[in-house]
Every structure is written in structure tokens, then in C-alpha cells.
Amino acid sequence: MEKYISNIHTPKISIAPMVDKSHRHFRYFCRIMNKEALLYTEMVTAQAILNGDLDKILYFREEEGPVALQIAASNAEDAYKALKLAEEFNYTEINLNCGCPSDRVSGNLMGAALMSDKNLVYEILSAMKEATNKPITIKHRIGIDGTGVIQPNQGNIIMDGYEDLLDFLDTVSKAKPDRYTVHARSAILKGLSPKDNREIPPIDYDMVYRLKKDFDYLNIEINGGFKTLDSIKDALTKVDGVMIGRASYEDCYLLANLNKLNDENIKPLSRGDIIKSYIPYVEEELEKGSNIHSLAAPIQSLFQGQPGSRKFKQLISSSNVKRETLVPILNNLLEVMPQDILWK
Ligand SMILES: Cc1cc2nc3c(=O)[nH]c(=O)nc-3n(C[C@H](O)[C@H](O)[C@H](O)COP(=O)(O)O)c2cc1C
Missing domain, CATH: 1.20.120.1460 (Four Helix Bundle (Hemerythrin (Met), subunit A))
Structure with a gap:
């Protein structure tokens, strides 16, 4: 594993990239409740940035910050060009999506399917690093089951153990990502909807904790199923940060309560x-x-x-x-x- 020690700030919590949810109004609302969390955009494909109306796709208000832009890309060139175009917007960090199991995304070798090609992920992250001085981070799964979907001529690609995860990260770490957000559930790329794949297969926090224990110099944020102050507090004793997805819109006042992570006696905004x-x-x-x-x-x-x-x-x-x-x-x-x- 490349021993790169990033000096970026990692807030204790972040609010996940979520298509159709984490748009700029949602982020503004989150920011009223919590001043510290890193807030992600919805996933934006590099192609959308290259071909779309940038002000419409990338505009956000300063008051939302810090905001991380998440991109989905299937090749280094697109990622590089997209980041160059995004430079004029004041994002704090840029994240590469290697976790989305959706057909639309994985069918184009983006999202979680990218995990089947660690060299390509290395190339994309390296291009992103070259395009900007901003921190570059990656969001990925603990594994994937790509049976019959990705690169069919290479047979079934299944990464389902700690060794497979290390093999992936061994190559990817050479691009020196500044943070790894690890969704503690394998992605099933065929036969499950993205919605079902947020409950199946079971979550495996221990694999993420083991990763941080074995490579403590890696900046690791855990993701998947966090809904309470106590569970987040507990996770923070083992990793650098916790990313919260669905709880942020199913029980949004949690964000106000999470101010207690810094001071137990703090009174959250009513x-x-x-x-x-x-x-x-x-x-x-x-x-x-x-x-x-x-x-x-x-x-x-x-x-x-x-x-x-x-x-x-x-x-x-x-x-x-x-x-x-x-x-x-x-x-x-x-x-x-x-x-x-x-x-x-
Ligand atoms: C409605 C919805 C949309 C999502 N869109 C994205 C996305 O654009 N990019 C991404 O990396 N993950 C996406 N995800 C996955 C979340 O970022 C997160 O990894 C997942 O929900 C697990 O966290 P949770 O258990 O706290 O919800 C989405 C999840 C939901 C519920």
C-alpha cells in the first residue's frame, strides 16, 4: 500500500452524494442544522459536465460550503477535462464514484463497476489529481459481484474478501487519494435494484475497521446504515469520519443533534x-x-x-x-x- 499521508481536513461527518436528494436546496437546509459536515453533490457524470450547462449543473451558494463535487467517469480524459471545467466553481473537494451499482452507471463502466478495473481507477484518479490542486477522494465498496455484467470476456468478476479489497487499494493508493469513503456493503451489479442493494448483502463494518487498523495512515471514512448519534460516535473511535446517506432525509433533525459530537452539552437549533x-x-x-x-x-x-x-x-x-x-x-x-x- 502506498504510504501517502494526506493532510486534508476530515470532518467527523459528511452527507452522502444522493441522486435526486442531495441537491443544493437540500444542502442549504442541512447547513442550517450543521455547520461542520462536508456536504456532497449528487453524482454528476463527466459527460454531463463536458456537454451540459455548467451553471445549471455545478452552481451552488457559498453558504452551503464546504461542498464536495462527486463525479462519475469511465475514462481519465473525460475526468480531467470535467475537473478543468469545474475549477471555476468553489468546491472544497472532488470525489470519484466507484460505488454506484445502478445499471445505467455500471453498464458504462462507471460507479461500482469501475472496481473491476483497478488500473483504470488509478488512471482516472491520477488525471483528477493532475487537473486540480483540490483534494481528490474516492467512494467505493468493500467488494463487488459483477457476475455476467462487466467485461464479459474476462469471466465473472467477484471481489468479496479483504484480500480482494487490499489488492484493489494497493493499485489505487498509488494515485494518492486524499480520503477513502468505504461503503461497507458489496455492490451487486446484476439482479438487484440499487434500492435493494442498500439492504442486501449484509453490512460488514469490521472489514472497514480492519482496513483502518492495518493501514492507519490511510484517511478512511465509513458509510452504510448509520442512523444514530451513538452509532456514529462509536464508529468515530475506529475511523476518521462517517458518511450519512438516507438518515439525512428520513430523519433530518439527526444533523442538528450531531453537533453534540463536539460538545455533549451543546443545544442544537430548535x-x-x-x-x-x-x-x-x-x-x-x-x-x-x-x-x-x-x-x-x-x-x-x-x-x-x-x-x-x-x-x-x-x-x-x-x-x-x-x-x-x-x-x-x-x-x-x-x-x-x-x-x-x-x-x-
Ligand atoms: C436516493 C439515493 C441516491 C444515491 N445516489 C448516489 C450517488 O449519486 N452517488 C453515490 O456514490 N452514492 C449514491 N447513493 C448511495 C449513498 O451515497 C450511500 O452510499 C448509501 O445510501 C449508503 O448509506 P446509508 O446507509 O447511510 O444510506 C445513493 C443513495 C440513495 C438512497
């Missing part, structure tokens, strides 16, 4: 104050013509697990939310939701 901070942003964005449903989505789970959660979701449901009703609904939530929970 739900009421979070809504109050979000309203002026929503007003501004509505004026600019931003999508109302994307603006309403991040707030949906703010009362998760609390009395009134169902009523909250109903009031802010997509059938109620219209351009002219969104702000009045947000103001109304401050009146009608249980006051003790809103302001505690």
Missing part, C-alpha cells in the same frame, strides 16, 4: 428556528423560479419520531405545496405544530 432560518431562503429561491418540490423536500422529515410527525408531513406534502402556498405553509407550521417540540 426545529422552529430551523424553519425560520429556511423561510427567507425559500422566498429568495421562489423568486428566482426554483422548483417548489425540491425546496419543500428537505424539510419533510423534520418531525420524524415526534408527536405530530404525520400532520407535519401532510401539511407540507407535495399535493398541498404550490408556488404561492409554500411560504404560508412554512409559517403556519410554526403556529400549528406542538410548541414544546418546535422550540425545545
